[in-house]
Amino acid sequence: MNPxxxxxxxxxxxxxxxxxxENFKKSxxxxxxxxxxxxxxxxxxxxxxxxxxxxxxxRASQIGxxxxxxxxxxxxxxxxxxxxxxxxxxxxxxxxxxxxxKQDITALNSAVVDLQLLCNxxxxxxxxxxxxxxxxxxxxxxxxxxLMSATKEFKEVLTMRTENLKVHENRRQLFSSSxxxxxxxxxxxxxxxxxxxxxxSASPPAPWENDSTASAPLFPRRKLNGDPSSSTQPxxxxxxxxxxxxxxxxxxxxxxxxxxxxxxxxxxxLSNIFTQLATMVxxxxxxxxxxxxxxxxxxxxxxxxxxxxxxxxxxISSNRWLMIKIFFVLMxxxxxxxxxxx
Amino acid sequence: xxITALLLLRTAGDYSSSSGPSDPVVLANASDVSHFGYFQRMxxxxxxLFVARTVAKxxxxxxxxxxxxxxxxxxxxNRNGLCALAFMDDHYPVRSAFSLLNKVLDEYQKTFGxxxxxxxxxxxxxxxxxxxxxxxxxxxxxxxxLLKIQxxxxxxxxxxxxxxxxxxxxxxxxxxxVEKSSDLSAASQMFYKQARKTNQCCTLL
Numbered sequence: 001m002n003p004x005x006x007x008x009x010x011x012x013x014x015x016x017x018x019x020x021x022e023n024f025k026k027s028x029x030x031x032x033x034x035x036x037x038x039x040x041x042x043x044x045x046x047x048x049x050x051x052x053x054x055x056x057x058x059r060a061s062q063i064g065x066x067x068x069x070x071x072x073x074x075x076x077x078x079x080x081x082x083x084x085x086x087x088x089x090x091x092x093x094x095x096x097x098x099x100x101x102k103q104d105i106t107a108l109n110s111a112v113v114d115l116q117l118l119c120n121x122x123x124x125x126x127x128x129x130x131x132x133x134x135x136x137x138x139x140x141x142x143x144x145x146x147l148m149s150a151t152k153e154f155k156e157v158l159t160m161r162t163e164n165l166k167v168h169e170n171r172r173q174l175f176s177s178s179x180x181x182x183x184x185x186x187x188x189x190x191x192x193x194x195x196x197x198x199x200x201s202a203s204p205p206a207p208w209e210n211d212s213t214a215s216a217p218l219f220p221r222r223k224l225n226g227d228p229s230s231s232t233q234p235x236x237x238x239x240x241x242x243x244x245x246x247x248x249x250x251x252x253x254x255x256x257x258x259x260x261x262x263x264x265x266x267x268x269x270l271s272n273i274f275t276q277l278a279t280m281v282x283x284x285x286x287x288x289x290x291x292x293x294x295x296x297x298x299x300x301x302x303x304x305x306x307x308x309x310x311x312x313x314x315x316i317s318s319n320r321w322l323m324i325k326i327f328f329v330l331m332x333x334x335x336x337x338x339x340x341x342x
Numbered sequence: 343x344x345i346t347a348l349l350l351l352r353t354a355g356d357y358s359s360s361s362g363p364s365d366p367v368v369l370a371n372a373s374d375v376s377h378f379g380y381f382q383r384m385x386x387x388x389x390x391l392f393v394a395r396t397v398a399k400x401x402x403x404x405x406x407x408x409x410x411x412x413x414x415x416x417x418x419x420n421r422n423g424l425c426a427l428a429f430m431d432d433h434y435p436v437r438s439a440f441s442l443l444n445k446v447l448d449e450y451q452k453t454f455g456x457x458x459x460x461x462x463x464x465x466x467x468x469x470x471x472x473x474x475x476x477x478x479x480x481x482x483x484x485x486x487x488l489l490k491i492q493x494x495x496x497x498x499x500x501x502x503x504x505x506x507x508x509x510x511x512x513x514x515x516x517x518x519x520v521e522k523s524s525d526l527s528a529a530s531q532m533f534y535k536q537a538r539k540t541n542q543c544c545t546l547l
Binding site for chain 1 (some may be wrong): 398406436437440488489491492496497498499502503505506509510512513516517519520523524526527530531533535537538540541
C-alpha cells in the first residue's frame with residue numbers, strides 16, 4: 001500500500017473504504033433507534049471521512065507528481081551543469097532552470113506542510129480507523145523525505161556547477177596574462193572570448209586602450225574603475241621611469257566579494273571536515289566498546305579458571321584423598337601379595 | 343611586503359574656489375626611507391611628495407586608484423576631497439591596502455573633523471596615529487580583517503587535516519587492540535575450560 005520508492009503512483013483505496021462504510025451502515029442500521037441519532041452523524045462521518053481521504057490522496061498524488069517533475073528538471077540541470085566548457089557556457093539557461101526549480105521546491109514544500117496539517121486534523125477528528133491514520137502519516141513522511149532528497153540533489157548540482165566554473169576560471173587565468181583578472185567573478189562574466197583575444201594579442205603600450213574598451217562592456221555596473229586607465233595616462237607620460245601596466249581593472253568591490261566567497265567556501269569545507277571527524281570518532285567509539293567487552297569476558301574467564309585451580313589445589317593438597325588413595329594402593333598390594341604367596 | 347609611505351592630502355576638488363591646477367595640500371605624512379642610502383633620503387622624500395601630489399590631483403573624488411611606479415605601487419583613495427595614499431611594494435595585497443586607506447581616512451575625520459578643508463599649506467606635524475599605523479600595518483593581515491580570517495581558517499584547516507590523520511591512526515590501533523583482546527578472551531576461555539576439566543574430571547592419580 002505504501003508508494004513504491006522512486007515512483008509517484010498511489011493506490012487509491014477510496015472504493016474499498018466506501019464498501020467498508022456500506023458494511024458499517026448496515027451494522028448500524030441493525031442497532032435500535034436510540035442510537036440511530038448517533039448513527040446518523042456517524043454515517044455522515046464516514047462519508048465526509050471518505051471525501052477527506054480522497055482529498056488527501058488526491059493532494060498527495062499531486063505533490064508526488066510535482067516532486068517527480070522537479071527531479072526530472074533537476075536531472076536536466078545537472079546535465080547542463082556538467083557539460084559547461086570554457087567557451088560554451090549556457091549560463092542563462094542554467095540560471096532560468098535554477099530559478100524555476102527553486103520556485104517548484106518552495107511550492108512543494110508548502111504543499112507538503114498543508115498536507116500534513118490536513119492529515120493531523122483528520123487524525124484528530126477521530127472517525128478514522130487506525131490503518132487510515134497510519135497510511136496518511138506514512139504517506140506524508142514519504143513525501144517529505146522525497147522532497148528533502150530532491151533539495152539535497154539540487155544543492156549538490158549547484159556546488160558542482162560552482163566548482164566547474166572555478167576550474168574554468170583557473171584554466172582561463174593560466175592561459176591569459178595578468179590583465180584578465182577582470183573575469184574573476186564568473187557569474188557576471190559576459191564575453192570571455194573577447195577578453196582573451198584582446199589580452200593575448202595586445203602589446204604593452206597599447207593595452208591601455210584595449211583594456212578600457214574590453215572592460216567597459218564587461219563592467220557596466222562596476223565601481224567606475226574604467227576611468228583610471230585614461231586618467232593615469234598623462235601621469236605616466238610625465239614620469240620618465242619605466243612603467244608597467246597596473247592591473248587596475250580589478251575593482252575593489254570585486255576583490256572583496258571574491259575574498260568573502262573564499263571565506264565562505266573555506267568555512268563549508270571546514271564544516272565537512274568536522275562532520276567527517278565526528279563520524280570517525282563515533283565509529284571508533286564503538287570499537288572501544290567492543291574492546292571493553294572482550295576484556296570483561298577475559299576477566300570473567302580468568303577469574304573462573306583461577307577459582308577452579310584453587311579448588312584443585314585444595315583438593316590435591318588436602319590429606320583425605322591422599323590417605324584413601326594410599327590405603328587403596330596398599331590394599332591392592334596386600335591382595336596381590338596374599339594371592340601369590342598364599 | 344613593505345609600506346614605504348602613507349600620506350594624507352587635501353585635493354582641491356569642489357571645495358576650493360579656484361578648482362583647477364592647484365596642487366593638493368599635504369595634511370599628514372609618514373614615510374620610511376631608511377632603506378635608501380643616506381644621501382638619497384632627502385631626494386626620496388621629495389620624490390614621494392611629488393608623486394603623491396600628482397596622483398592625488400588626478401584621482402577623482404569618490405574613486406580608488408592604483409598606479410604602478412618603478413617598483414612601487416601607489417594606492418590612492420579620494421573621498422570627498424580628502425585623499426589618502428599609500429606607497430607599497432608589489433607584494434602587498436591591493437584589497438588590504440584599500441582597507442588600510444579606509445581606516446586612515448575614518449580616523450582622520452574622527453580626530454580632526456573638517457578642519458582640514460581650510461588648510462592651504464603643507465602641514466609638517468607628525469600625526470601619531472599615522473606613524474603607529476605605519477608600523478602596525480606592515481603586515482597586511484592587521485589591516486584587512488578578511489585576510490586575517492582567511493589565514494586563520496587556513497591554519498585551522500591544516501590542523502584539522504592533521505587531526506584527521508591522527509584519528510585514522512588511532513582507528514588502526516583500536517582495530518589491532520580489538521583483535522588482540524578477542525584473542526585474549528578466547529585464550530582465557532580455553533584456560534577456564536582446561537582448569538575445570540582438570541578439577542572435576544576422573545580422580546586420576
